[in-house]
Amino acid sequence: xxxxxxxxxxxxxxxxxxxxxxxxxxxxxxxxxxxxxxxxxxxxxxxxxxxxxxxxxxxxxxxxxxxxxxxxxxxxxxxxxxxxxxxxxxxxxxxxxxxxxxxxxxxxxxxxxxxxxxxxxxxxxxxxxxxxxxxxxxxx
Numbered sequence: 636x637x638x639x640x641x642x643x644x645x646x647x648x649x650x651x652x653x654x655x656x657x658x659x660x661x662x663x664x665x666x667x668x669x670x671x672x673x674x675x676x677x678x679x680x681x682x683x684x685x686x687x688x689x690x691x692x693x694x695x696x697x698x699x700x701x702x703x704x705x706x707x708x709x710x711x712x713x714x715x716x717x718x719x720x721x722x723x724x725x726x727x728x729x730x731x732x733x734x735x736x737x738x739x740x741x742x743x744x745x746x747x748x749x750x751x752x753x754x755x756x757x758x759x760x761x762x763x764x765x766x767x768x769x770x771x772x773x774x775x
Contacts, residue, residue, distance in 0.1 A: 648763035649673045653683040653713060654702035654729065659752055666756035672763060680705040680713045687720045697721065698762050700754060701746075703730040703737045711737075711744035718745050725762050729754055 650672055652660060657676045664674060677683040683701070690697070699717055703710040714726045728741035730751040741749040750758065 648766060649675060649697050650759060650763065651675050651677065651683065651686070651697055651699045653677045653680060653699065653705060653710075655679070655704075655706055656702070659731075660754065663754050663756055663759065667759065670760070672759070678706075680707045680716075683713060684716055684720070687717055691720065698725045698727070698759070698766060700727050700729050700759075703728050703734070703741070709740070711740040711746070714741070714744040714746045725766060727762070 648671065650667075652674060654660070654676070655678050657678060660674075660676075667674065675686070677686060683699075699714075699721070701710040701713050701717070705713060710728050714728060717724065717726055725747045726745070728737065728744070728746045728749045730737050730749070733751045738749045
């Protein structure tokens with residue numbers, strides 16, 4: 636299930652992706668197509684911030700994949716802003732390729748983890764399961 640609207644469904648894990656190159660996630664989309672996960676793409680940091688503010692603290696149980704370089708700001712800066720808005724959301728910095736300085740910046744910004752493309756569907760599935768908690772994760 637892929638969406639660009641702002642309707643949240645409690646039972647569906649939502650993966651927010653802030654990246655100016657959504658085409659880089661085509662493989663992830665294909666691999667997750669048969670799941671109940673909803674993917675929401677934001678090609679600018681401003682769009683991601685606007686959406687996060689609309690969700691407010693209800694975004695705490697969400698997963699965000701944030702590219703390390705967005706048109707308006709660094710991904711680490713967006714992670715800091717999202718942390719202030721979304722509280723305990725899982726915030727993952729995604730880089731186009733491994734970069735030690737970006738990894739350090741991700742950790743310093745408070746990102747949950749640092750990964751590089753392509754993003755693994757197994758990782759996304761595991762992170763979403765952890766957001767659902769042990770009861771929901773085990774029941775499917």
